[in-house]
Amino acid sequence: MAKKTHDTPMLDELEGGPWPSFVTGLKRLAKDNDMMVDLMGQLETSYRTRKGYWKGGTVGVFGYGGGVIPRFTELKDENGKPVYPDAAEFHTLRVQPPAGMHYDTKTLRKLCDIWEKHGSGLIAFHGQSGDIMFQGIRTDKVQDAFDELNENGFDLGGAGPALRTSMSCVGAARCELSCYDEARALREVINNNLDEMHRPALPYKFKFKFSGCPNDCVNSIQRSDFATIGTWRDNMQVNHQYSRAYFSAHGMTDLVNDVVARCPTKAIQVMKRGEADAKAGPQHSVAELDDELRLVIDNKDCVRCTHCLNVVRGGLLPGKQRGVTILVGGKGVLKIGSSMGTVIVPFMKLETDEDYEKLKELARSVLDFFAENALEHERVGETVDRIGLVNFLEALGLDVDPNMISEPRGNPYVRTDGWDAEVAKWQSRKKDAA
Numbered sequence: 001m002a003k004k005t006h007d008t009p010m011l012d013e014l015e016g017g018p019w020p021s022f023v024t025g026l027k028r029l030a031k032d033n034d035m036m037v038d039l040m041g042q043l044e045t046s047y048r049t050r051k052g053y054w055k056g057g058t059v060g061v062f063g064y065g066g067g068v069i070p071r072f073t074e075l076k077d078e079n080g081k082p083v084y085p086d087a088a089e090f091h092t093l094r095v096q097p098p099a100g101m102h103y104d105t106k107t108l109r110k111l112c113d114i115w116e117k118h119g120s121g122l123i124a125f126h127g128q129s130g131d132i133m134f135q136g137i138r139t140d141k142v143q144d145a146f147d148e149l150n151e152n153g154f155d156l157g158g159a160g161p162a163l164r165t166s167m168s169c170v171g172a173a174r175c176e177l178s179c180y181d182e183a184r185a186l187r188e189v190i191n192n193n194l195d196e197m198h199r200p201a202l203p204y205k206f207k208f209k210f211s212g213c214p215n216d217c218v219n220s221i222q223r224s225d226f227a228t229i230g231t232w233r234d235n236m237q238v239n240h241q242y243s244r245a246y247f248s249a250h251g252m253t254d255l256v257n258d259v260v261a262r263c264p265t266k267a268i269q270v271m272k273r274g275e276a277d278a279k280a281g282p283q284h285s286v287a288e289l290d291d292e293l294r295l296v297i298d299n300k301d302c303v304r305c306t307h308c309l310n311v312v313r314g315g316l317l318p319g320k321q322r323g324v325t326i327l328v329g330g331k332g333v334l335k336i337g338s339s340m341g342t343v344i345v346p347f348m349k350l351e352t353d354e355d356y357e358k359l360k361e362l363a364r365s366v367l368d369f370f371a372e373n374a375l376e377h378e379r380v381g382e383t384v385d386r387i388g389l390v391n392f393l394e395a396l397g398l399d400v401d402p403n404m405i406s407e408p409r410g411n412p413y414v415r416t417d418g419w420d421a422e423v424a425k426w427q428s429r430k431k432d433a434a
């Protein structure tokens with residue numbers, strides 16, 4: 001039985017809406033947990049005064065440079081004593097989730113037991129960083145909690161200027177759009193660079209994220225410095241049974257409004273069987289809608305946005321030649337504002353052991369370049385912005401490719417020396433890949 005709860009009229013109001021409220025969860029934990037009782041007291045004060053009362057500090061575990069987010073209360077009485085003493089220290093442990101966030105029930109129960117034993121019992125699956133957020137623990141308990149998590153196979157993720165926890169989407173285990181083994185890519189790249197996580201020596205944070213297809217379910221293009229996104233380079237595959245099922249359930253109006261009209265490059269047409277047969281060839285994918293109508297996709301114009309695959313679920317599928325696109329420089333606001341990743345490798349296969357070695361080498365080169373050339377508190381996207389993409393590519397030994405261009409240039413005064421040679425190189429690379 002915990003101590004008496006504080007009055008929380010403002011928090012109580014949050015339970016009134018149509019959606020489940022986190023306040024209900026906090027109250028449930030507060031029934032036998034003094035820390036949660038006082039946390040609610042401090043939270044209510046924050047809501048009333050519209051001020052946050054947490055400050056940072058230094059808390060860690062042996063052998064690790066990051067991973068614990070210290071939180072000390074600033075809400076003190078006139079004698080300098082915490083107003084809510086049981087929540088005066090409310091640190092967070094950022095723990096790396098398994099790739100694809102696959103857990104079994106036994107593991108989840110174990111994690112809950114460990115946190116109830118050492119911490120507040122409050123866990124967030126998962127924070128925006130991708131970590132399991134074990135929230136609310138006193139300084140003297142941090143090491144014990146970490147040791148027990150570690151004995152169960154879990155590792156602290158990053159905080160501060162370090163390699164941060166990585167994320168991969170649920171991937172091939174449950175999604176037919178997956179274009180590579182995301183879980184393997186995550187583990188290989190992160191395990192190869194663990195030192196940068198445990199003993200941070202980078203100018204600022206660095207995040208890898210892995211999405212199996214261009215839907216990018218882990219937001220890697222926006223939220224990671226190095227995004228690996230699945231794609232394909234041959235023609236889209238079709239499954240007539242599912243494309244027919246879509247058409248019979250939705251009809252022509254939905255097909256035109258939701259599929260054809262929404263293709264960003266106008267690569268899709270509806271045709272009669274005879275017309276479609278005449279089109280069929282190396283460039284087009286043709287899916288049956290019924291006995292007479294066909295959905296025809298011009299693969300040369302398709303930019304692999306995945307919209308039509310999402311809508312005609314199962315009827316349109318990625319091609320057989322699958323791989324990944326690599327982008328660098330996505331991040332939230334900082335010096336140059338929010339930015340999406342820029343393509344540095346338009347397509348690379350990720351099937352064999354050698355392919356994974358190449359990915360690891362590239363990841364390591366980007367990290368090394370970042371460590372040596374970025375300014376303090378600068379994300380790699382800002383470094384690229386500062387020195388120019390061409391210089392960055394040159395340093396990494398990557399070839400320039402038209403797929404890296406995101407918009408036409410706005411400045412007409414550009415020297416074009418060497419452009420013809422680059423075009424010739426690109427054309428010969430394309431010929432070799434075909």
Ligand code: SF4
Pocket residue numbers: 262263264265266267268297301302303304305306307308309
């Ligand atoms: Fe168009 Fe290709 Fe996107 Fe489908 S995946 S909507 S064909 S660009």
